Amino acid sequence: MALITDVTTTWSAPVVLVNDEFWQVRKGNVFLTSSDSPTADDGISILEGQGLYIRAGRSVRYRKKAPTEVMISHEAV
Numbered sequence: 602m603a604l605i606t607d608v609t610t611t612w613s614a615p616v617v618l619v620n621d622e623f624w625q626v627r628k629g630n631v632f633l634t635s636s637d638s639p640t641a642d643d644g645i646s647i648l649e650g651q652g653l654y655i656r657a658g659r660s661v662r663y664r665k666k667a668p669t670e671v672m673i674s675h676e677a678v
Contacts, residue, residue, distance in 0.1 A: 602676040608665045612639050615660035620677035624661070625652035629671035635659045654678070 608631060615637075624633060624647075632644030633653060639662055646666065647653060655661055665671040 605673040608671040612662045612664050617660050618657050621657050622675050623678050624675040627672040630666040
């Protein structure tokens, strides 16, 4: 399992998934998107404790909703 803690309020670089993965917000509130050019309002809001199953081959970008601490975990399933 990988943990992401260096999350900012701007979109991350894309993470291309080699395997199907489950992404879960462990702390905070984040937006996830598979858009190639996301705007500030793009993405799915994921709250602490919630998760999302994402298929292999997709590019995922993330950003936090507010300037609070965030932790995201993701692992192959």
